Amino acid sequence: xxxxxxxxxxxxxxxxxxxxxxxxxxxxxxxxxxxxxxxxxxxxxxxxxxxxxxxxxxxxxxxxxxxxxxxxxxxxxxxxxxxxxxxxxxxxxxxxxxxxxxxxxxxxxxxxxxx
Numbered sequence: 001x002x003x004x005x006x007x008x009x010x011x012x013x014x015x016x017x018x019x020x021x022x023x024x025x026x027x028x029x030x031x032x033x034x035x036x037x038x039x040x041x042x043x044x045x046x047x048x049x050x051x052x053x054x055x056x057x058x059x060x061x062x063x064x065x066x067x068x069x070x071x072x073x074x075x076x077x078x079x080x081x082x083x084x085x086x087x088x089x090x091x092x093x094x095x096x097x098x099x100x101x102x103x104x105x106x107x108x109x110x111x112x113x114x115x
Contacts, residue, residue: 003032004114009041010099011107018102022063025112026094030068033115037086038062038097042107058101060108061085066093 010023028034038060045056062084064077074093089095099108 002113002115006112006114008110008112009107010097010110011042011105012099012101013105014101014103016103018057018100020098020100022096022098023110024094024096025110026066026092027074028092028094028114030072030091030093032092033088033090034092034095035086035088035113035115036062036065036095036097036111038099038108038110039085040106041109042105043101044105045103046105056101056103058099058104058106060097060099060106062087063096063098065089065095067091068093 012019012021040060043058062080064079066074067089068091069075097110
């Protein structure tokens with residue numbers, strides 16, 4: 001049964017070099033099963049202008065998550081790959097999201113569903 005839906009958004013403005021922002025949801029109560037996702041909802045390349053180098057980058061993903069061990073302690077961080085944008089975790093403790101970019105303004109929407 002769905003217990004709670006939480007929504008968050010994070011944003012970056014990086015007119016020059018690479019910038020990274022991390023957000024951690026939790027800790028959740030032991031026994032909480034979680035489905036979470038992150039998606040880019042806005043990408044603005046206003047910094048490129050007439051610059052001959054119009055390259056930019058933006059990325060939103062799930063970096064790590066932890067769960068509760070049988071003894072009640074948190075597990076070591078479980079690492080997602082660079083394309084992880086959704087994960088389901090039984091007995092979830094925390095989930096860490098990341099939004100990064102260079103020469104871009106970007107916003108990402110995060111959804112956390114607790115079961």
